[in-house]
Amino acid sequence: MLMDNYTELPDLVLIQLTKEGDQLAFSHIYERYWGMLFIHARKILGSEDEAKDIVQNLFFSLYTNISHIDFKTTLSSYLYRSVKNMVLDHIKHQKIVDRYLESFSNFSDHGALITDQEIRRKELEKIIEQGIDELPGKMKEVFVLSRRENMSHKEIAEKLGITQHTIKSQISNAIRILRNKIGACLMLF
């Protein structure tokens, strides 16, 4: 039972476990995010194969760089920012860029706009997350469950009047201490 509890773990704990070489933890990060990242890339690129490549490359880059990435805010923000950059980078390619010329030139004529970069970022994050509504029940559930877990951190933090950062560092300290103890127990076996 407890072995399956990865689904309940907050993103940052999964990242910590991945850094320590736990591939299973990484597969749960994939479980959580692949769906909406795929849907987002598929929307913009209009091609399933291209969207699949983007998602695969994104997870590969996350996995290989996980020790060096500074998750300034959250894993989700990092992923949403990365998928946007990768999609735009992909569009830049010859042959693909042609598909967007008309749409872009119409748009820049129409003008526009959310002028605040921060609001644009938040809006994009929301749009990407709304993509989970297009996933079937079970796939959606995985993400919603993990959000609830992430939420509970926030709630605990609010109830205790401390920052989420403190909660997270307390949890990771607790994990480290318990792990050392368990390590010692295993040695005795």
Added chain:
Amino acid sequence: MNMEESTFKELLQKYQDGKCTPEELNILENWYLAEARKPIPEYSETQLAEVKTAVWEAFSEKAGFESQNHIPESKTVKLFRNLGIAAALVVALGIGFYFYSAQNTKNNQLVNQHTTPVVPGSNRALLTLADGTTVALDDSKNGELAQKSGIQIVKLADGQLLYRISKSTQKTGLEHLSNTVQTPNGGQYQLILEDGTKVWLNAASSLRYPMAFSNHDRVVELQGEAYFEVAKDKKRRFVVKTIQQEVAVLGTHFNINAYPEESSVKTTLLEGSVRIVQKTKGTGATVLLKPGQAAQFNVDRFDVKEVDTEEAVAWKNGYFVFDNEDLKTAVRKVARWYNLEVVYTGQIGAVEIGGSVSRFDNIDQVLQVLRLTTRLNFKVEGRRLTISH
């Protein structure tokens, strides 16, 4: 304008190199948002499952994963490690749950005193366009609400309203077309004006503003209460007109409480500077506020005080904060948000209220704060709140 292929490619390259100007970023990122809002052809559950497996397999092969399969394997070490994590989480969640349930028990005891559900307010408002068309705003649908005179009115995912003006649209004349956003009792709303100014509108309030501001100033009219984060524009001052006053700024954060039922308009400044001009009595009395100050017009002059600005904008952050506030003023705030009618029975003199409580709590939680500091009786029946000795 026809966007040449090379120009678009150059822009994408600049984006990648982080060399875009703010204007270029603005266009590119907004275009991207528009693309991201497009619908996607339907995928069946099986199709999605296939995509999921295919991508995972390609990834795990490339990354050299031990197993192509990501179903949990059983390893004793892993079990113990997870037990460790689980234990740590149980400790943390346990603490949280203790606090949560302790509070809940308190809530339940209060709820049991009566059964009528009185719910706190939510994001609700009515938008009236220049031609009289009305659009109900709530948390349900997002995207384009209306397209009028070359202006697209878009509701963002978090409920904010955004005005998007096409470049080809003649800006002249638009300043004469006003829109009004009006919140009912128990409603609040947040909007972003055409210049980027953000406005939070409290319950039972209305804001009237032009579709586009003119070249020399930015004028809006307020009734009720609003918090403004005015976009900086040194050339065009931002003016909020209320029945009694005009508040003029260049770019700053401030709160105006101008409900008709309150004795005078109260302006609280958080950042920057504002100039207030009284229009009614005192013919043109004026005052300049510094951050941390609040001004109220009293008989014939402005009363300026150093205040706790948190208190003035507590409503926007989801709280009622009463710092020795007059009972009736405090009760009016609560009644506007929970949509209650207030009845006082018997003589109730000057009473001051202190305390703070979430605006999203059960009404009893809020009334409990009032009870504690006043020793008065507060009773809710239907939509009526009766206050007595």
